[in-house]
Amino acid sequence: MKILAIETATPASSVALGDGGSLAAMAVRVDRRGHVGFLMPAIEFCFEQAGWEREEIDAVAVDVGPGPFTGIRAGIATAQAFAAGVGVPLIAVSSLMVQALRAATGHRRIWSVVDMRRKQVAAAPFRPLPGGVAPDGMAEVLGFEEFRAVLDTDESDMLVVGDWQALPEATWGGLHRVRRGRPRFPAADVMLEIAAIRAAHGDFVAGEDVRPAYMREPDVQINWKMFRSEGLWP
Amino acid sequence: MNDPLVLGIETSCDETGVAVLEGFNVRSFVLASQTEEHARFGGVVPEVAARAHVEAIRPLVHQALASAGVHSDQLDAIAATQGPGLIGALMVGFAFGKSLAWTLEKPFYGIDHMEGHLYAPRLEFAEYEPPAVVLLASGGHSQIVHVRAWGEYETLGATIDDAAGEAFDKLARFVGLGYPGGPAIDAEAEGGDPAAVPFPRALRDRPFDFSFSGLKTSVVTYLEKARDNDELPPRADVAASIQEAIVDVLVEKTFNAVEETGVKTVGGGGGVLANRRLRERLNEEATRRGVRLFVPSIRMCTDNGAMIAAVAVDRIRAGTPSDGLGSDVDSSLRLGS
Numbered sequence A: 001m002k003i004l005a006i007e008t009a010t011p012a013s014s015v016a017l018g019d020g021g022s023l024a025a026m027a028v029r030v031d032r033r034g035h036v037g038f039l040m041p042a043i044e045f046c047f048e049q050a051g052w053e054r055e056e057i058d059a060v061a062v063d064v065g066p067g068p069f070t071g072i073r074a075g076i077a078t079a080q081a082f083a084a085g086v087g088v089p090l091i092a093v094s095s096l097m098v099q100a101l102r103a104a105t106g107h108r109r110i111w112s113v114v115d116m117r118r119k120q121v122a123a124a125p126f127r128p129l130p131g132g133v134a135p136d137g138m139a140e141v142l143g144f145e146e147f148r149a150v151l152d153t154d155e156s157d158m159l160v161v162g163d164w165q166a167l168p169e170a171t172w173g174g175l176h177r178v179r180r181g182r183p184r185f186p187a188a189d190v191m192l193e194i195a196a197i198r199a200a201h202g203d204f205v206a207g208e209d210v211r212p213a214y215m216r217e218p219d220v221q222i223n224w225k226m227f228r229s230e231g232l233w234p
Numbered sequence B: 001m002n003d004p005l006v007l008g009i010e011t012s013c014d015e016t017g018v019a020v021l022e023g024f025n026v027r028s029f030v031l032a033s034q035t036e037e038h039a040r041f042g043g044v045v046p047e048v049a050a051r052a053h054v055e056a057i058r059p060l061v062h063q064a065l066a067s068a069g070v071h072s073d074q075l076d077a078i079a080a081t082q083g084p085g086l087i088g089a090l091m092v093g094f095a096f097g098k099s100l101a102w103t104l105e106k107p108f109y110g111i112d113h114m115e116g117h118l119y120a121p122r123l124e125f126a127e128y129e130p131p132a133v134v135l136l137a138s139g140g141h142s143q144i145v146h147v148r149a150w151g152e153y154e155t156l157g158a159t160i161d162d163a164a165g166e167a168f169d170k171l172a173r174f175v176g177l178g179y180p181g182g183p184a185i186d187a188e189a190e191g192g193d194p195a196a197v198p199f200p201r202a203l204r205d206r207p208f209d210f211s212f213s214g215l216k217t218s219v220v221t222y223l224e225k226a227r228d229n230d231e232l233p234p235r236a237d238v239a240a241s242i243q244e245a246i247v248d249v250l251v252e253k254t255f256n257a258v259e260e261t262g263v264k265t266v267g268g269g270g271g272v273l274a275n276r277r278l279r280e281r282l283n284e285e286a287t288r289r290g291v292r293l294f295v296p297s298i299r300m301c302t303d304n305g306a307m308i309a310a311v312a313v314d315r316i317r318a319g320t321p322s323d324g325l326g327s328d329v330d331s332s333l334r335l336g337s
């Protein structure tokens, strides 16, 4: 089964083509902005590298986050249009899961984190299994200190992966059970592994059900300084 | 050449608009308006807008093609708004359009939103041709454009602070009318006396530029004083007076530009052109001066996908090359640059 994977949930964008879990082509770029300028040239490049036609694709996998929203929406819009254009289903993948799967070695409990900016991370624990990982708790958006508190109460040996460099160094002081490791960002080639398994189980998502995993309400700040009162009439 | 079939996508602000044109003939026109979602915040919230676009875009494109009776393979091109607008909102439609175009192996055109507004009257009036002066006014933009020829534009004047629609929104909120402010004031002003309160008309010394901050301050000061003295006039009078002040400025500046350029054609676009008093006054003034006025229907004045497709239709007819795969949105795109 041939799959196109689109990853824009973090500053590292990537696109990959794979067949049954084996990688046929990949393009990567690390840049906070410009997902829209990168994606289509990257997709075209991958198709040329692989020597595939658009119509050969059986499914499109897209990272729905958590992560910065603008990039995720660019990825979802691109994936939805491609899927609609060739008439294939979508597979929604979590950024935290992608990072955890790449990290899956040994026995440590994996904490996968994504920088949500404004001094918050999205974090979720995963348990390593032979050949993969399994979610081991809920994904949550946490302040830096809250995340530290979570690690403090976790009694396992832990491996933190993802963009932990976004957290202050003080977060890690005295945490002897915690190691920090790679990857820093999710990547499309790992998405292909998840997508291949999902596709084998027929685990697809309808186009309209692919939504970003925001995990945070839009913060609305309207500046009405000038208006000290409203509704003068009864 | 047959009239090209073009899918147009607009997501620069708070309307997801998709349309299919065959030449300048509108085959389908679909719109998801987010007004309700923004009403509780009293204005367009960029993150809320972007969230709504990403949910609406796929079903709307589907609906636009279906109601046009057009299969995506039949399209000659796909166009999407490149800017100006809210960056997160623009990205949704632009990414979707570009990806669909590449997937279907069709040319893609990134279109200037303001040029779309300039083109909108063409979809309803075959006689609308440059040279023309066009008033573009909405919640996000207010400017007067001299259209010398299609593709040749000069912005003669623009707002130096709030856009006209923003002024309506803020003042409507202040007098306790809802969001969006334009329609709310329009409705309340009905039966009110537009001469009840002589609010200021600013920037007499800059013939084509607008400013609405002075008006806002003046309304607030006036009403607070009136309230303290227990002499609040009827709200309808205040609404009519506010509306008259804004409309006066828009009409005066537009016809200053008509005089300066000597054109015989005036056009209009943007959500504020839905205001009945503005349409009436533009009409009066155009008739008085023997100038032809082309203000399209309200649905064509507000943001929509048809106007975006219209610009692309002209590009295709002119043999303009399509935009490259690496093209990106530009939230501060400027007409004529």
Ligand SMILES: [Zn+2]
Residues within 6 Å of the ligand: B113, B117, B138, B270, B271, B302, B303
């Ligand atoms: Zn507009």
